[in-house]
Amino acid sequence: MPPRLRNAKENDAAAIAALMLPESSSQGGTLHGDFPVEKISHWLAQAAADNMPVLVAEDDAGLLGVLFTSSSQRQEQPLAATMARLHQGRAPFYFYGPVCLAPRARGQGLLASMAQQLHQQLPGYKALLFINAENQASLRAHAKLGMQVEGHFETDGQHCLLLCEP
Known part of the structure; x- marks a missing residue:
């Protein structure tokens, strides 16, 4: 059965926090710090208040990915x-972002599916994403979606790239 995409709910916070552990996921941006359930709950509430989607992908075995x-x-x-x-x-x-995919989600086109879903939910908007310049895997994945480097900047002593949809 193919993965299902849906908008996240408040009761997804624990599963999202577990997915965002460094050993549990491939992270599409540059994430700092830990992500306890309380922080994820706050992010979900803030996104809901701003009418911004948080997408999750899942299969029968559990959460495969999240995109804020x-x-x-x-x-x-x-x-x-x-x-x-x-x-x-x-x-x-x-x-x-952040966007995180479980290792078992690789090769399923989830990032492209999530981006397409966002285009439907946010028509006319463009996405801005920052990644660590050294994260070549993420850069390649987002380049496949058509995102282009729009700027360079330093944060927390790291060289970062700003990506934008065309």
């Missing part, structure tokens, strides 16, 4: 403000 979106209006975080500045204020856009 967040509003471009929420720029109180320095990273979000940097990304918006590099994008030069072109709108409408949303912040894409």
Whole structure:
């Protein structure tokens, strides 16, 4: 049976937190810190308040992946403000990520399916994503989706790339 995509619910927080452990997933962005259930619950509530989707992919064995979106209006975080500045204020856009896929999800086209679902839920919007410049696997995966490097910046001592949908 193929993976199912759906919008995340509050009761998915524990499964998402488990998926986001470094040993449990391939992370599509640059993530720092731990992701306890409380933090995930906060992210889910914030996304719901902003009417932004959080997608999960699952099969009968459990969660295969998660992709968060967040509003471009929420720029109180320095990273979000940097990304918006590099994008030069072109709108409408949303912040894409973090995205995490379980190792067993590889090769199923889940990232492309999630991106397509987001286009349906956020018509007319473009996605902005940052990744560590050294994360070549993520860069290749997002390049396959048509995302292009739009800028370079430093954060937490790391060289990062800003990717944008065309």
